[in-house]
Amino acid sequence: MRRLLRRINFPKVFIVLIVTLVVAGGACGLTAVAASKGGDAVFLLAIIESVVMVLCVVCLLFTFLLWVLATIMGVNKTETPGTVPVFNDNNEDHKS
Amino acid sequence: MFPVGSHPVWHPVFETLAYAAGYAVFRRARDKRGDIIAESQRWTIIAAAAVGALLGSRTLGIAEQWPTAIAAIRSGRFLGLLFTPGGKTIVGGLLGGWIGVEVIKHACGIRSRTGDLFVLPLCVGIAVGRIGCFVAGLADDTFGKPTSLPWAVDFGDGIGRHPTQLYEILFLALLAFALSRFSFSVNGWRFRLFLAAYLAWRILVDFVKPQPLVAGMNMIQWACASGLAALAVLFLNDLRKSRRKAPTHAAIA
Numbered sequence: 004m005r006r007l008l009r010r011i012n013f014p015k016v017f018i019v020l021i022v023t024l025v026v027a028g029g030a031c032g033l034t035a036v037a038a039s040k041g042g043d044a045v046f047l048l049a050i051i052e053s054v055v056m057v058l059c060v061v062c063l064l065f066t067f068l069l070w071v072l073a074t075i076m077g078v079n080k081t082e083t084p085g086t087v088p089v090f091n092d093n094n095e096d097h098k099s
Numbered sequence: 100m101f102p103v104g105s106h107p108v109w110h111p112v113f114e115t116l117a118y119a120a121g122y123a124v125f126r127r128a129r130d131k132r133g134d135i136i137a138e139s140q141r142w143t144i145i146a147a148a149a150v151g152a153l154l155g156s157r158t159l160g161i162a163e164q165w166p167t168a169i170a171a172i173r174s175g176r177f178l179g180l181l182f183t184p185g186g187k188t189i190v191g192g193l194l195g196g197w198i199g200v201e202v203i204k205h206a207c208g209i210r211s212r213t214g215d216l217f218v219l220p221l222c223v224g225i226a227v228g229r230i231g232c233f234v235a236g237l238a239d240d241t242f243g244k245p246t247s248l249p250w251a252v253d254f255g256d257g258i259g260r261h262p263t264q265l266y267e268i269l270f271l272a273l274l275a276f277a278l279s280r281f282s283f284s285v286n287g288w289r290f291r292l293f294l295a296a297y298l299a300w301r302i303l304v305d306f307v308k309p310q311p312l313v314a315g316m317n318m319i320q321w322a323c324a325s326g327l328a329a330l331a332v333l334f335l336n337d338l339r340k341s342r343r344k345a346p347t348h349a350a351i352a
Binding site: 012014018022052 | 186
């Protein structure tokens with residue numbers, strides 16, 4: 004269980020789920036509202052979006068609970084440094 | 100007048116592309132310029148920004164359509180409030196995301212200013228997303244007021260309107276170009292300048308959008324004004340701190 008929790012990058016999973024939820028949330032005016040004005044394609048889109056939204060909320064809650072559990076158990080992902088190393092020890096030029 | 104029509108099915112496609120493009124630009128900027136915080140901290144900050152953006156975006160989206168929202172509250176349809184017109188707003192997302200980041204930074208003890216890396220991704224992401232808003236037409240709440248200007252667009256109702264989404268794409272292109280040309284000596288100023296410019300722009304452009312008004316401006320414009328006031332306070336605070344430091348340095352010299 005510990006090993007499994009350690010492997011999960013909770014912030015990343017959280018972000019992907021939130022982005023999916025936001026996209027499924029519809030247009031800047033909700034698709035569900037636009038659907039009520041007519042259009043079969045829009046109505047179908049509204050149904051798909053609603054299903055994705057519900058799934059996302061469930062997954063978000065589940066991920067949040069796991070994240071809390073991981074924090075309580077003291078399972079944290081190891082800190083990685085920034086992407087650009089200022090000094091590169093493996094630089095071939097420095098090898099004599 | 101240019102006939103465009105309304106195609107709401109394309110909105111989620113362009114919105115997904117917007118997030119993908121924003122992330123690609125973020126990765127590129129991070130690889131090129133490096134980051135002042137560790138990767139795990141960066142992901143935590145992005146997660147907090149996403150939660151804040153989700154809440155802020157929807158809250159302001161509901162507030163923007165306040166007459167319908169008030170009617171829903173009065174009739175006791177609190178769940179129905181979630182499905183009232185007014186979906187998501189970028190201003191709410193930006194302000195909510197900003198608050199979310201500040202909260203998590205305070206909680207995690209991160210003192211560095213972390214927003215500069217988000218500026219270009221936000222410009223690109225919003226611009227791509229606005230293409231979706233433009234194509235969605237009348238199903239989206241971002242179209243402009245009727246106009247007789249030669250570049251007016253017809254979203255399918257036979258009325259020529261301001262293409263406010265295209266105005267915004269143009270503005271974002273100019274803003275991204277300007278902000279990438281200048282170098283800033285203090286961390287965080289690029290992001291604050293971006294936010295200030297975008298909020299000021301939205302106050303202006305929202306005057307040509309047909310939204311319900313409160314004391315002469317719509318709710319998004321009031322939110323922009325509040326954001327600008329908060330930025331002004333932070334700017335004055337920075338100025339006061341730098342003035343305090345200046346005499347100390349002079350004394351040492």
